[in-house]
Amino acid sequence: MSLQAKLDAFKADFEASKPPYSVPRSVIETMHRATAELIASGAARRAKKAGDVAPSFSLKDPEGNIVSSNELLKKRPLVLSFYRGVWCPYGNMELQALEAAKPAFDKYGASLLAISPQTAPNSRKSVRRNKLTFPILSDAKGKVGAAFGLRFELPDYLIELYKGLKNDLPTFNDDPSWTLPMPARYVIGQDGTILYSEVNPDYTRRPEPEDMIPVLQRAAAVKV
Helix, strand or coil: CCHHHHHHHHHHHHHCCCCCCCCCHHHHHHHHHHHHHHHHHCHHHHCCCCCCECCCCEEECCCCCEEEHHHHHCCCCEEEEECCCCCCHHHHHHHHHHHHHHHHHHHCCCEEEEEECCCHHHHHHHHHHHCCCCCEEECHHHHHHHHCCCEEECCHHHHHHHHHCCCCHHHHHCCCCCEEECCEEEEECCCCEEEEEEECCCCCCCCCHHHHHHHHHHHCCCCC
């Protein structure tokens, strides 16, 4: 089953309140409203895209080690996934799909990383729960997400909904601002140019990991 098919199946069960979910219709409508408004804002169109130079970054992995994009790019291309956090089932399914595709990324010499505004303990939890062999880097205050044009502020009505759901982003992220990155996937070439980008303000929609393989093949000068 494709990643998007899994996401669609989860969404259908969640919105239908099938066990173990029990979600008031008002909650679903509020989430739909927030997504529609983010789409309409055009924020995704303003994010970094293929052909742009990727912002460089140095971030800590869950164990506190510094990971530098410039140093990694000296050796190989990068596959980046911007991840909202351990609390997001859609993001967790995406991380699992990326882990399953990692052997293909390795074949074409690419490093796989996730970037999240959440704290290191939450990233360790994400790595453990999703059985990941790649790191989730801590983007404190969402600065790298902002540099890529992905960071957005949640509207007041969505903040109130999240509070009611015990989804306390300031605690998850150690950041008083109620902000998140739009889910995004990038392939960055060794010269720092973005070779592939997929930014979607609808958090229930994610590209297939296999979509990046042709780009990685070209980057590695491997004939299909």
